[in-house]
Amino acid sequence: MPLYILILAFCFFLFLLLKKIGNKELILIAGIFFVGYLLSNFRLFPFSWFPGALLLALPPESEVIRYEEDVPEEGKAMLKDCFGEDSVLLEGVRKEQHYFDECDRVNVTIHYMEWTLSYKNGDGQDCAFVFDNRDGEFNKESIEDDMERYFSHMTEEFYRMNFWDKRVAGISGLREDESTLYFQKYPSVVSRDVPEFQTMFDQMQRYSLAESMDFTHLQYREVFKKFPYSLHLVLYVDYESDKGQKRAEQRQETERKVRQITEELISYTGHSLNAVVNVTMMDEKGCADAFNIAVVEGEYFRDTEDGKGYNIALYESFFGSLD
Numbered sequence: 001m002p003l004y005i006l007i008l009a010f011c012f013f014l015f016l017l018l019k020k021i022g023n024k025e026l027i028l029i030a031g032i033f034f035v036g037y038l039l040s041n042f043r044l045f046p047f048s049w050f051p052g053a054l055l056l057a058l059p060p061e062s063e064v065i066r067y068e069e070d071v072p073e074e075g076k077a078m079l080k081d082c083f084g085e086d087s088v089l090l091e092g093v094r095k096e097q098h099y100f101d102e103c104d105r106v107n108v109t110i111h112y113m114e115w116t117l118s119y120k121n122g123d124g125q126d127c128a129f130v131f132d133n134r135d136g137e138f139n140k141e142s143i144e145d146d147m148e149r150y151f152s153h154m155t156e157e158f159y160r161m162n163f164w165d166k167r168v169a170g171i172s173g174l175r176e177d178e179s180t181l182y183f184q185k186y187p188s189v190v191s192r193d194v195p196e197f198q199t200m201f202d203q204m205q206r207y208s209l210a211e212s213m214d215f216t217h218l219q220y221r222e223v224f225k226k227f228p229y230s231l232h233l234v235l236y237v238d239y240e241s242d243k244g245q246k247r248a249e250q251r252q253e254t255e256r257k258v259r260q261i262t263e264e265l266i267s268y269t270g271h272s273l274n275a276v277v278n279v280t281m282m283d284e285k286g287c288a289d290a291f292n293i294a295v296v297e298g299e300y301f302r303d304t305e306d307g308k309g310y311n312i313a314l315y316e317s318f319f320g321s322l323d
Contacts, residue, residue, distance in 0.1 A: 067112045067133045075140045084216040087119035122217045155183040158220045167261045173238040186228040228318040230274040239283045271298030
């Protein structure tokens with residue numbers, strides 16, 4: 001009996017066996033091997049091509065990661081301090097996250113826990129702080145990181161709804177999809193080559209939001225007095241004309257409206273605002289002009305050293321003199 005008939009018979013019975021077992025991945029591999037043998041036998045393709053096809057057919061490896069730690073006791077105590085004694089931490093809920101790691105070519109499944117803490121804010125409204133342990137190391141510090149992101153998100157939404165949406169939309173030529181507003185903690189990673197920056201870095205490494213945060217009495221007009229954060233507005237505006245005079249008029253009107261928004265923010269925060277507004281005027285070639293407005297403790301600030309002076313002034317407004 002010719003050898004190829006024996007090979008075909010073997011492949012056929014192997015296929016039936018795998019089908020009975022129900023292993024689809026091995027069936028696919030066996031099928032590729034079978035087709036490869038037939039095509040090479042009829043000299044349509046060299047059989048040496050098919051090991052590569054077999055490798056491609058192999059499913060990527062899978063990795064399962066489990067994070068099942070409970071909220072640490074010191075974390076629960078911190079949450080009570082920040083969200084009030086009447087806050088309620090609900091039972092953790094098991095969750096899953098799936099993604100493909102392109103670097104290691106591995107399908108990753110993370111099993112983690114998610115918690116919801118319910119509390120009432122200063123206006124008596126029901127609110128919820130949601131956090132989880134999917135990032136790995138789970139302790140008081142990681143919960144505080146989630147709390148800081150929650151605080152920033154809520155503050156951004158407040159100022160976006162009450163100032164950004166109502167005022168910025170009136171700027172002619174505004175690129176709404178590219179423009180944004182965000183609330184940012186004072187940067188804790190700065191150049192260590194400058195003595196002042198080293199002191200600022202060390203201070204921010206020691207700073208803890210949880211030590212001065214009370215979500216039940218949070219007032220957004222006071223966030224710049226109580227926390228080392230600043231508000232950032234980034235605007236991209238298209239010139240609507242290629243005429244020099246028309247452009248000058250549009251830029252002047254854009255700056256007028258931006259200053260009007262800034263003045264409203266300064267007034268609302270009781271002259272405690274810390275903010276930076278960056279405006280880029282665009283044309284068909286890209287950036288055509290730009291200007292910025294900086295405010296520290298409600299006062300306009302002119303920085304001539306690429307942000308260094310502003311960062312130092314912002315630091316000193318909260319932590320005191322660097323001298």
